[in-house]
Amino acid sequence: MIDGTGFIRQTSEGLIEFRLIFGANPDRLNIHRALQFLDTAPSGTLVPATHYFDLVASDVGGSTWKASNLYLGDKSIYVSQNTAVITGNIRQLVLVASGETGLGDSVQLCNLFVKGDFKLPYNEFQDNGEKGSSLCKLRMSIDDVDIEFNNNNNVLGISFSIDIKILLETYESNLRQAVSILLGVDLPVMYSIKRTADSAETSIFSSERFASGKLSGPLKTWMPYQHEDMRCFVEAYIKAAEGQDLNRLFGYWHKIFVVSNSTIEASSLACGVAVEGVVKQYFKGLFPAEQGKIDLIGEAKIVVSDIDIDSVIRTQLMSALGNYQSKSPKSVLYVLCDRLGLDKKIVNSWSKLRNKTAHADDVDMPKHKYEEYFQQYQSAMYLFYRLTFLIIGYQGGCIDYSTIGCPDVIVRKIDLDSA
Structure with a gap:
């Protein structure tokens, strides 16, 4: 244990820093002996x-x-005559207070405070006294949960209350993921407050937890009359998360998002991989190969198992044959586009994009080729969003990025089993 006095502060950039002064005391280990184990890991190994x-x-x-998982690097410790100053960064700082909070026994309350000025389909005015009023509130109801968004002084407040039987952390995570996808940002939550009848938890987050960037959202969410589409998307996402794991889906979206401020090559690679990953994760099992082909693969496996070859080669051959028991991601996408009523040219654009990112860059790409490259990326991103809609069961308006001018289109909910 290393103890002492010091301070914790959050900088104007949103980083949380701490400083601890470890003073000399003959009754305890000096700072060198207390931290000597940090030098035991060989170079090149994981910490x-x-x-x-x-x-x-x-x-x-x-x-x-409290904070956890803090790492002290080489520049974190300053020693002078057995007095040390230890500095470092904190990703999340948590305060848990016990005692009555004024809430009922059956209710949980969550407040999130997000840094930034976000365009949302606000549908309520806020009275600002002598300064008049501003359209900065949005309310939506999902089943029995009322969710409020309030944009004030470059901070977006998100609050909701739910029944005690619902896991608060899971609901908050699903809501945050849905809103992040809609806005095209990894919501930079500065701090959150979660309350039950007998406790309150306050968390302060460092800005280093959140990647910067801006991705085009799947639907328009900035005019008051568009609030119903936003509500439908959030509702569909939260309800879908109750029956399946959407963390992988959000992870693939995040893969596209983190390179949104990078080059077209990096963005295309991420988008192409994300589409393929979503197909393999959520759709490939719905479209097995034809029965006759599966029977032939089974016969081939029997032959391979009887051949006297190296066991490693046999395992690789069996694995390769197993891959033929289901359609390729490209074949699955053709089927999905047909059932969604989408032009199969979108799949062709994705395939060209996927192939292009597997080869060397054209460093002298002419302008018209660059524009074609960008359009393929836009089509792949639209394909990713349509797959997302299908997974969560969303129906409503969306933006067609695969078409020049990015027109609004209506998404219809379909059942793959009966389509």
Whole structure:
């Protein structure tokens, strides 16, 4: 244990920093002996879990704040005559307070505070006294859950209350994922407050937790009359998450998002891989190969198993034959486009994009080729969003990025089993 006095602060850039002063005391280990185990990991190896620290701090009011998984690098420790100053960054700082909060026994409340000025289909005015009023509130109801968005002074507040039987962390995560996809940003939550009848948890987040960038959203969400499409998307996402794991879907979206401010080559690679990953994760099992082909593959497996060859080669051959028991991602996409009523040229654009990203860049790409490249990326991104709609069961308006001018189109909900 390393203890001492110090401070924790959040910079104007959103980073959370701490500084701890470890003073000389003959009754305990000096700083060198206390931290000598940090030098035991050989160069080039991963940092062992035992090299990360937990932090517990008491503020002037007596409240206890906690943080976990802190790493002290070479430049984190400054030593002078057995007195050390230890500095570092914190990704999440948590305060848990017990006691009555004023909420009923059957209710949980969550407030999120997000940095930024976001365009949403606000549908309520806020009275600002002598300054008049501003259209900065959005309310939506999903089943028995009322969700409110409030944009004020470059901070977006998101609040909702749910029944105690619903896992608060899961609902908050699903809501945050849905809104992130809609807005095309990894929501930079500055802090959150979660309350039950007998406790309140406050979390402060460092800006380093969130990737920067801006991705074109799947539908228009900035005019008041568009709030119903936003509500339908959020509702579809949250309800779909109750029956299946959408963390992979959000992960593939995040793969596209993190390179949204990068080059067209990087964005295309991420988008092409994400579409293929979504197909393999959520759709490939719906379209097995024809029965006759499966029977032939089964016979081939019997032959391979009887051949006297190296066991590694046999395993590779069996695995390769197994891959033929279902259609390729491209074949599955053709079927999906047919059932969604989409032009199969979108799949062709994705396939060209996928092939192009597997080869060397054309460093002297002419302007018309670049525009064609960008249009293929736009088509692949639209394909990703249509797959997302299909997975969560969304129906409503969306933006067709595969068509020049990006027109609005209507998405209809379909059942793949009966389509």
